[in-house]
Amino acid sequence: MKGHRPGPVIPARAGSLRSLTVTMAVMCYLACLAIGALILINRAIESWTGGLAREVTVQVRQLRDADIQAELEKAEQLLQSFPGVAGTAILDRDAGAKLLEPWLGNRNLDDLPVPRLIRVTVNTEAPPDYTSLAAALESEVKGASLDTHRRWQAELTRMARALSLLSYAVLFLICVSAIAIVIFATRTVLDANRPVVDVLHLVGAKDGYISRQIDGRFLKTGLWAGLIGVMLGLITFLLLGLTGPEGAGGVADASRSLLFSAPEIAIWSYSVLLMVPIAATLISLITSRVTLIRMLKDVR
């Protein structure tokens, strides 16, 4: 009898947790996708907000009685002397035509009065007073107007924030569903082992002892399901990254940036994704323990 290892007090076969593992793994996979989406959306917001805040555009329209080249130079001079402006660059006529290409095609636009653009880089630490800049341009340069991109920025940010909120809502719903299925699985395991639990009570087992015999299995289930979910999530991002060429933008580039960005950013993304198995384990363990203690209280 030396080295005898007592068998598990609660039989492992009764009330198998296999279907719980599968369901929890799917939940964790969905959580990974939602977290991936959140990271990408937040990065997009940062890049849009940063890019758009660093630059404004001055548009000079061709008016019948004005020399547009002279007006452009006048505008550039005004801009360069305005406090808060870091630099200017007049886009040539071809660059302006190129911007219109998506709408007008690559036809010859020589006969059309295509507006000319000045790209203005602003000092982000001390940006110019846009209202006085717009007023000065309009009064001194014929056909000039200032576009601060604020409308675009506001709309893009609003959309991104809505998507971000949606991702948080999805994560919340996944947590609620995970808790509900763990409660259901705990009840199933306890019901399947009711005769054993009765005997354990009658030989003097405390509720805590009985619940420890059962919730160890829920801990393992949560951890395994979380790891499987994260692995599937990483494989999905990898496959999405392979769906398009580099620099093409869209989902492929976004997925690649999630997995292969600079180490300081990648570490953060991977740490957030690794929170999934930790959260799954905690949800599984705490929910099963609370459910067991509550159910065992009803058993005399």
Added chain:
Amino acid sequence: MAPTGRSDGLVRLENVGLRYGHGPEILKDVSFRMEAGSFRFLTGPSGAGKTSLLRLLFLALKPTRGMIRLFGEDVAAFDRARLPLLRRRIGVVFQEFRLLDHLTTYDNVALPLRVAGKRESRYRDDVMDLLSWVGLTEQAQAYPPVLSGGEKQRAAIARAVIGKPELLLADEPTGNVDPALARRLLHLFVELNRLGTTVLIATHDHKLVQQAKAPVLHLERGELRAR
């Protein structure tokens, strides 16, 4: 160990009644007292309420009326959190054995010590000694489904007495064994009683009662009659 009230004895029942749901009363005005260290039989025909009375005593049921005092305390006032500690002072042999099929005979017998948090290395010898006493050394690593009725009964008895309980309740403990083994088991109960355990055995076995020469509580249609 909680002090036992001098006037209550170890077990005291006063006008205890029990009914299941809205059914008829299974036990009617049952009153008796057992002093610490006493030995009694509980007899009566099938359906007289013997098992129900034992279930009340090992706290698996609550009486519908009357008062039960165990170890000097009113069981109605027991906090549920204290039940496990009380049950560790009571050993029970169930009529239907209630062994756990997924544990070996050894692990079944050791169960009360294991749930009390004792280490296997500390109780191993005690369990093997007891298994030897009840003639189950060879079956120590066997699982209950392959044991005979008599072997299961002996394993159930061993599990009830392994923790050296203050009160031993046994429901037909010799129902499945031959007369020779029944005498041996009775000897085990008597030995335990001599060491201080209070024993109450529900049985149909008149020979067992005659051999032990212990006082009898006789139940008839839920009512207790002294004999």
